[in-house]
Amino acid sequence: MKSVFKKTSVFVLFFIGFTIALNAQSRKKVEKDTKEWRYEIEAVNVGVQGTCLIKAWTYSKKPDVAIEQAKKNAVHGIIFKGFAGKQGVPGQKPLVSNVNLEEEKSDFFTPFFNDGGKYMKFVTISNDGNIGVGDRLKVGKEYKIGVMVSVNISELRRDLEEAGIVKGLGAGF
Structure with missing residues (x-):
């Protein structure tokens, strides 16, 4: 049971990190458009x-x-x-x-x-x-x-x- 919980926790943390990275990349593109x-x-x-x-x-x-x-x-x-x-x-x-x-x-x-x-x-x-x-x-x-x-x-x-x-x-x- 603990193994399933650890795998689920790792997956959730990975997914959150990936989502944050995508948002940060999108924000950089928007800021670049703004600067121009x-x-x-x-x-x-x-x-x-x-x-x-x-x-x-x-x-x-x-x-x-x-x-x-x-x-x-x-x-x-x-x-x-x-x-x-x-x-x-x-x-x-x-x-x-x-x-x-x-x-x-x-x-x-x-x-x-x-x-x-x-x-x-x-x-x-x-x-x-x-x-x-x-x-x-x-x-x-x-x-x-x-x-x-x-x-x-x-x-x-x-x-x-x-x-x-x-x-x-x-x-x-």
């Missing part, structure tokens, strides 16, 4: 005061990973890229004008964009994570997934001002 910041954002609609509804197009080999990554990409895009407007929706210039600021202020931006980081305060998925039929495209060996998100640009700007990352609107030129 491959995405596109487009205006969809104006939200309540200070927010904007945008579609973040994220590239990933796993569609479910793209949904969470879209939130990071949307906030990153508002800060560093901005987006073009369309009829009825004004465009948004990037909140920062220095293209090297992410590297220069890496002590701020690295934890800010970590999984579960502060960026989460400023973004929500607006369609409950459901991907529309035309928002899941197969591009080569990966997917291009469009996710609707709402970004609170006013609060994001205020937070970046308080951290000394961007100058306040009333700071002068």
